[in-house]
Amino acid sequence: MDAKTFARSQAGGEKTGRREQILAAAAELFARHGFHGVGIDDIGAAVGISGPALYRHFRSKDAMLGEMLNSISHFLLDGGTARAEAAEDPERVLAELVDFHVNFALTQPSLITVQERNLANLTDTDRKQVRALQRRYVEVWVRAIRDAVPGVGERQARSAAHAVFGLINSTPYSRYLDDTELAALLRRLALGALHSLG
DSSP: HHHHHHHHHHHHOOOOOHHHHHHHHHHHHHHOOOOGGOOOOHHHHHHTOGGGGGGOOOHHHHHHHHHHHHHHHHHHHHHHHHHHHOSSSSSHHHHHHHHHHHHHHHOOOOHHHHHOOOOSOOOHHHHHHHHHHHHHHHHHHHHHHHHHHHHSOOOHHHHHHHHHHHHHHTTTGGSSHHHHHHHHHHHHHHHHHTTTTT
């Protein structure tokens, strides 16, 4: 699943294909039971096909995880870059990035969990690709933070970006509010923390 297909499937615009169904089911299972706690037969059963039939779509469980995490990373980088380029005011860019990441975390808690817990389970090639995409996404945030909060150094901005990701990405573990209230709270906390750097 490429970034555009991932974005369409998240927006609900196009009928989801079999590969996307398999990846969505695998994400739920990996988040719940861990990568090593899930077998091909479990994933097949979740989408109504036999485990061996999955090999028509993916060569292995590792390939599923690689495509899943590469797609997430492309989606975040593409979405973050688009928002940074579309808004002209530095404050607006920062707010757009926070809103984008909050929305992703709230609508895709399984993918957030898989991304956090399973990087080590990727093949070396996939891990390098995912890490490179993640670093580029962080740099979008570093530029936005430095533009919006005068006097913040690059290392401080990078540390702040990671801290905000930690806050926002904790949503799969802290569902005490409905999504609208939680989104507003996360937005206030993230922007408040970032502006406190100045």
